[in-house]
Amino acid sequence: MTRARMTPEPATVTEPPLWALHRKLIGMTVRTDLTHAFRPGQPHFPAFPDEKREMPFDMSRGDGFNVHRYTIVGQWGTHVDPPVHFVAGARPLDEIPVDEMILPLVVLDIAGRVAADPDAVPTLDDVAAWEARHGRIPQGSFVALRTGWSRRWPDPAAMANKDEAGLSHYPGWSAEVLRYLFEEAGVTAIGHEQTDTDPGLATSAGDFGLESYVLRRDRWQIELMANLDEVPEAGALIVATWPKPQGGSGFPARVFALHHEG
Structure with a gap:
């Protein structure tokens, strides 16, 4: 007599809470x-060399992989x-814990003022509003400065926005707002659409005092952000990730927001 093989019924289990x-x-x-x-040729800090990209293995040349x-x-790029x-x-990239990479996202929007004045910076009135x-x-939140400047990407001349004297005119942070964010609000990190923390008129004079202020407070930042016009000014979460080079002083990042529609 041949005994039929019985297929066991799958167990009924409760969905793990994190999966749910x-x-x-x-x-x-x-x-x-x-x-x-x-990519090569993109806007970047003028003292930096351009990207060089090569393919040691290329399927179009008959290699088995790219x-x-x-x-x-x-x-x-966004870094x-x-x-x-x-x-x-101070802390390098590998010492920033993953606990700091998922944060509430606050968006300070000064894009309207920047459209009329590219040298505009945020004020305490913007924060109060x-x-x-x-x-x-x-x-512990992440505060992003929305200026509309990322619409100029990837045009290097439009991003730098230099006048006839060679001075750049682009928005940046202000000392009063950064002091409030870090010393009173206690935020974890900041980000912005332009190339630098400091406004263009300052960086044209070699002044990077605001970026120095942020990093000397043992905080980190994301530069050259995109699509801040697509996220709400409150209520979203930001996820900021990057590779983990030991002792690393900077790296391209992948950053995204989770938020409700509208």
């Missing part, structure tokens, strides 16, 4: 990429600046 949370989160949010794709070799500076970028002995609408800026 993920399914719910994906179902109720939009994911917006805040990152520019980098491999690129990228030669870039760490501060390339992260850790404290060690300006402060000897944001807090009047949404409450105090959350401690």
